[in-house]
Amino acid sequence: MLWFSSLTGQSTLVGAGGGVTAAKVRRGETENSCHNCCRQPRLCGAMMRKGVEAVLLLSLLFFTSHAKATRYSPPGKPALTRCRSPEKETFTCWWEPGSDGGLPTTYALYYRKENSETVYECPDYHTAGENSCFFNKNDTSIWVNYNITVVATNALGSTFSDPVDIDVVYIVKPNPPEKVTVSVMEDKGWPFLRVSWEPPHKADTRSGWITLIYELRVKLEGEDEWEMHLAGQQKMFNIFSLRSGGTYHVQVRCKPDHGFWSEWSSTSYIKVPDYFHREKSVWILITVFSAFIFLILTWLLHMNSHSLKHCILPPVPGPKIKGFDKQLLKNGKSEDVFSALVVSDFPPTTSSNYEDLLVEYLEVYIPEEQELTLEESKDLHDSCLKSEGSTSDNDSGRGSCDSHTLLMDKREAKEGERQTDQEESQTEAQRQQKDWDEEELTYTHEDMVSPDMSSGRVKTWPSVFSPLPQYTLSPLVQRSSLEMAKQHCLSDSLFPPSSTSSYLIQPGNSTKEALGPSHWDFSLSNKQPQLLHPESQAHSNINISSIGHKQTPVSLLTPALGRTEYVEVQRVNEEDMVLLQPIVCGEGCPQMRQAEDYSKVRGVDSDNMLLLQREVAKEEVDMCPYDDQEADGSTEGCYTSSDINTNQKPPACSYTATPVQDNRTLPASGYVDTATMFTLPTY
Amino acid sequence: MLMMTVKQCGVWVVLLWPYLLSVSIPLDCKEEQGSLSRCPSITQEKLLDRVIQHAELIYRVSEESCSLFEEMFVPFPLRLQRNQAGYTCITKALPIPSSKSEIQQISDKWLLHSVLMLVQSWIEPLVYLQTTLDRYDDAPEMLLNKTKWVSEKLISLEQGVVVLIKKMLDEGMLTTTYSEQGLFQYDVQPEMLESVMRDYTLLSCFKKDAHKMETFLKLLKCRQTDKYNCA
Numbered sequence: 001m002l003w004f005s006s007l008t009g010q011s012t013l014v015g016a017g018g019g020v021t022a023a024k025v026r027r028g029e030t031e032n033s034c035h036n037c038c039r040q041p042r043l044c045g046a047m048m049r050k051g052v053e054a055v056l057l058l059s060l061l062f063f064t065s066h067a068k069a070t071r072y073s074p075p076g077k078p079a080l081t082r083c084r085s086p087e088k089e090t091f092t093c094w095w096e097p098g099s100d101g102g103l104p105t106t107y108a109l110y111y112r113k114e115n116s117e118t119v120y121e122c123p124d125y126h127t128a129g130e131n132s133c134f135f136n137k138n139d140t141s142i143w144v145n146y147n148i149t150v151v152a153t154n155a156l157g158s159t160f161s162d163p164v165d166i167d168v169v170y171i172v173k174p175n176p177p178e179k180v181t182v183s184v185m186e187d188k189g190w191p192f193l194r195v196s197w198e199p200p201h202k203a204d205t206r207s208g209w210i211t212l213i214y215e216l217r218v219k220l221e222g223e224d225e226w227e228m229h230l231a232g233q234q235k236m237f238n239i240f241s242l243r244s245g246g247t248y249h250v251q252v253r254c255k256p257d258h259g260f261w262s263e264w265s266s267t268s269y270i271k272v273p274d275y276f277h278r279e280k281s282v283w284i285l286i287t288v289f290s291a292f293i294f295l296i297l298t299w300l301l302h303m304n305s306h307s308l309k310h311c312i313l314p315p316v317p318g319p320k321i322k323g324f325d326k327q328l329l330k331n332g333k334s335e336d337v338f339s340a341l342v343v344s345d346f347p348p349t350t351s352s353n354y355e356d357l358l359v360e361y362l363e364v365y366i367p368e369e370q371e372l373t374l375e376e377s378k379d380l381h382d383s384c385l386k387s388e389g390s391t392s393d394n395d396s397g398r399g400s401c402d403s404h405t406l407l408m409d410k411r412e413a414k415e416g417e418r419q420t421d422q423e424e425s426q427t428e429a430q431r432q433q434k435d436w437d438e439e440e441l442t443y444t445h446e447d448m449v450s451p452d453m454s455s456g457r458v459k460t461w462p463s464v465f466s467p468l469p470q471y472t473l474s475p476l477v478q479r480s481s482l483e484m485a486k487q488h489c490l491s492d493s494l495f496p497p498s499s500t501s502s503y504l505i506q507p508g509n510s511t512k513e514a515l516g517p518s519h520w521d522f523s524l525s526n527k528q529p530q531l532l533h534p535e536s537q538a539h540s541n542i543n544i545s546s547i548g549h550k551q552t553p554v555s556l557l558t559p560a561l562g563r564t565e566y567v568e569v570q571r572v573n574e575e576d577m578v579l580l581q582p583i584v585c586g587e588g589c590p591q592m593r594q595a596e597d598y599s600k601v602r603g604v605d606s607d608n609m610l611l612l613q614r615e616v617a618k619e620e621v622d623m624c625p626y627d628d629q630e631a632d633g634s635t636e637g638c639y640t641s642s643d644i645n646t647n648q649k650p651p652a653c654s655y656t657a658t659p660v661q662d663n664r665t666l667p668a669s670g671y672v673d674t675a676t677m678f679t680l681p682t683y
Numbered sequence: 684m685l686m687m688t689v690k691q692c693g694v695w696v697v698l699l700w701p702y703l704l705s706v707s708i709p710l711d712c713k714e715e716q717g718s719l720s721r722c723p724s725i726t727q728e729k730l731l732d733r734v735i736q737h738a739e740l741i742y743r744v745s746e747e748s749c750s751l752f753e754e755m756f757v758p759f760p761l762r763l764q765r766n767q768a769g770y771t772c773i774t775k776a777l778p779i780p781s782s783k784s785e786i787q788q789i790s791d792k793w794l795l796h797s798v799l800m801l802v803q804s805w806i807e808p809l810v811y812l813q814t815t816l817d818r819y820d821d822a823p824e825m826l827l828n829k830t831k832w833v834s835e836k837l838i839s840l841e842q843g844v845v846v847l848i849k850k851m852l853d854e855g856m857l858t859t860t861y862s863e864q865g866l867f868q869y870d871v872q873p874e875m876l877e878s879v880m881r882d883y884t885l886l887s888c889f890k891k892d893a894h895k896m897e898t899f900l901k902l903l904k905c906r907q908t909d910k911y912n913c914a
Binding site for chain 2: 055059114144207209
């Protein structure tokens, strides 16, 4: 009964009350019962029943009192929420209290180290705040686990929490990093953020006790999402690709090897300054500039499109034929087109002007051995046939007229020539001859004016007379020589001053070349009218030839191909006749016949023309057996014999001055061989 | 009366029924990071790793302290003379294997005990060193902090080794510490140079012993994993 009451406070009172009433009842009844018990046993039994009721009542009361005790109860079960160590040297545990049962409750933390039964109580309840327990350095061991229990105690009882095992190493949660600084730096014009921080001061990272890794996050002001960056163990980090002019928020946290992430550090704000996209501006400049250049180029191209077109695609040249009419061609009349092309004066017709093409040049070649014989006759050197331009001749010895000295002599002779011209009597034939002479003079004059020494076409006929003064000449002869100076001996034969002994007068073998006889006309001073007639004939011939000759000297034709005869002046006899004789020449010389003497100088007519005649035995005029020589005839013309004394005068051959067949006379080179064209009129 | 007793007992039991359920049940060890571990004890491997890490740290810091002290106090010509001229290491007398052949022959048990001996013998001298360094006028604070740190960690290491011994060797802890065997003698304050040299000797000896501890522990770990390949 006693301990009943001790446990339940109220029940004791009730019990006490019950006991009191029971006692009172018992007292009352005892007063009555004592007097009656002894006398009546029925009263004792009633007292017994009352005792049991009292006990039952007490028990009921006890239970009811217990049932009514909800306002006051033992405390609820606490629970350890977490234990954390900031630096692996100390740690703290927090718990959550349960219901307190309506009565003041106290909490106690008890811990037990691993493999030890010793129970310790928490050394520090206040450092870490309410409902916490702080373990300092001395109480913290990394070698053992901790078994921790929290007990809640109030007036009605105690409540134990569930125990928890703690390994200090695994509950490390450091403090957030400290001294977070953010600054803007520049890298080649591009800005970037540099974030730096320090580990929490409690964490001993210097000795290696804790190894921390860091993480930071960045976001633009106004945005919701953070950009995370893991920094590892370094305490500095760079952030690139910033928006110009934006404000950034930066936060850092850390974590040990085995442990929890710390809380985020306080936010750092940074504003990025405005910067211009330099790269973009450069590209804009380049684009504008190139567009400008492109426009200029287009304009230039447009301006010069025409010339460029010509340059790249040159136009096809049209036909440039004289007289070609494109229109006609387009019209389709080909006959008209081609008829228009026909030029009237091509090819040149041969008939009319062939005479002009004849060159009446004879080349006189004087061999040295006959110098003496020639001395006399030199002055009466009436025919000075020279072939011009001996370049294309068979005879190679010619060309002596080219020498410079000859030209000088020419000039001298020309002077004399003019003088003599004036002295001449003027007959018709003479006039003609004169004309011809003048022409010749003019020609020579021309030649003198423009001597062409090198070409071998120098007219050196005056020079023929230059050496003449050397010889002893009769006055007549001299005169005649002077007259001869104006002979139409247009040639380029070589007359070296030294070798003037003999002159080879080659008759124009191709006497068909009518021009030849013209050269045979040597006007001598003596007048021999009797010769006039034949001379006239000759003149006529000569005239013809001279006419033809007038034109030819201009061209200065070289002597044509063909056979040539060589005659040499033997002497001039007393009758003023130049005696010619054939000469024996070397190669290239056509066959010479010495059968006849040829071309004895008959005389000089009034016109100062040297008339040659063939030595005729009988008649003056005798037909030369070669008379019928055609143009293509042999060249064995009349030869003068050296024997003047012989009275055998071969018949003088008179070669008709047949028209030169130009076809033959024209050498391949285009030059006319004067030698071939000469005809030797002899009488 | 018996019925009453029975009733009382029944009532008592009814009243005390909540307490019957509060018996703690030991749960399996769960190595969960981020949650409170429920293991009753740390595993042996983990413990050994931690002890090794501890020893490494101690060695590193002791090396830094020694070099700091050398730069600061020891004159240059005397720097190479560490264990000469009468200054021998205090732990020379300990039965600790020193050569490689000896180490190879020693058992795990003796390895651990050697380590423990070393640790325990150095605790007190370091405390003394701390007081000595405080006496220097211009001792840098970093040096003082380091030496203090080392002495603290050494005590912690001792605890760890003890736990390790208990776990590995299933031995009870030897409460008697070897350091109390009077290896260290307190001298009367000598002159400056001698004090410096003595401290210098002390630091260098400790550095060597710390390295020895680390080596023993690492060898022990190696033996745990691969018994026949450890040197």
